[in-house]
Amino acid sequence: MMPIKILFINTFDYQQQMKLCKYPSLGLGYIVSFLRKNAGQLNIECRIIDEDIESQIDSFKPDIVGISTISQNFNLAMSHARLAKEKGCKVIMGGIHISSLPHLLPSEADVGVLGEGEETFFDLVKLYFENRDLPVNVLSGVKGIIFRDKGRLV
Ligand code: B12
Numbered sequence: 001m002m003p004i005k006i007l008f009i010n011t012f013d014y015q016q017q018m019k020l021c022k023y024p025s026l027g028l029g030y031i032v033s034f035l036r037k038n039a040g041q042l043n044i045e046c047r048i049i050d051e052d053i054e055s056q057i058d059s060f061k062p063d064i065v066g067i068s069t070i071s072q073n074f075n076l077a078m079s080h081a082r083l084a085k086e087k088g089c090k091v092i093m094g095g096i097h098i099s100s101l102p103h104l105l106p107s108e109a110d111v112g113v114l115g116e117g118e119e120t121f122f123d124l125v126k127l128y129f130e131n132r133d134l135p136v137n138v139l140s141g142v143k144g145i146i147f148r149d150k151g152r153l154v
Contacts, residue, residue: 003043004129007062007089008032010050011069011077022050027095027117028068034118035125042129053080057087064128066121067109068095074104081108090134092124102146103153110134112146120144 010025025048032046049056057065065084069077074097081091085108094113098105105112111134113120120142127138139147140154147154 001043003045004064004125005060005062006035006044006046006064006066006125007057007060007084008046008048008066009053009068009077009080010048011067011073011080012050013073013076014051016073024048025050025068028066031066031094031117031121035122038122042125044125054083057084057089062089064092064125065089066092066094069093069097070095071097071100078106078108081106084108090128092121094121098146105146105148105153107148110147111139114144114146 008028010028012022028048032048035044035046047060067077067080077093081093084091091109092111092113093105093109094117098112099114102112102114111124123142124134128134131138136147136149139145
């Protein structure tokens with residue numbers, strides 16, 4: 001069975017922020033360890049990165065790209081989302097910014113996850129596994145997310 005490949009991006013702005021502020025993201029670490037613990041029969045491969053976004057997408061070829069973003073680096077996160085979308089990945093955003101201001105979900109993102117992401121993200125991965133896609137009719141059954149249905153935010 002082909003693994004579902006998930007690339008997590010810890011958005012970090014190397015131009016604006018001091019490298020001293022950079023630590024591995026606790027939030028993404030929680031999500032990945034939850035996935036690994038609960039994957040069962042699901043064949044999932046995860047990676048967490050914060051730089052060389054384009055070359056990492058090209059070499060890892062993820063099915064899903066999960067982007068963590070705070071307000072201060074949201075513009076950069078949107079450009080990561082655009083890149084991932086252009087390369088055919090499903091794009092899921094999470095973190096404090098989207099959780100606080102979900103109506104700002106950029107059109108490049110398929111889904112925004114609100115609040116704690118462990119269970120919600122796992123729900124989305126299971127649905128992706130079953131459908132090899134995240135169609136709107138499937139998303140409407142998931143709790144704790146925001147997405148677009150014919151341009152309208154749900
Ligand atoms: C600890 C912390 C840090 C640590 C992070 C350490 C680490 N190893 O992760 C350090 C010191 C590095 C840090 C740095 C910064 N921080 Co800080 N930090 C926090 C703090 C206190 C807790 C965050 C945390 O770890 N929570 C626990 C983890 C498990 O939860 P989480 O990160 O929220 O992730 C969960 C969900 O958000 C969600 N989720 C997150 N990402 C994703 C992605 C996907 C795809 C999905 C599905 C879900 C998802 O699921 C996760 C698991 O449940 C928060 C305040 C707060 N109480 O939240 C401020 C906070 C997030 N930081 C903030 C700021 C401003 C910064 C800095 C810009 C400071 C600076 N001037 O440099 C930098 C930015 C770093 C960066 N990434 O660019 C602000 C952000 C404000 C905003 N509107 O966005 C906050 C909210 C504090 C505040 N009230 O002002 N920070």
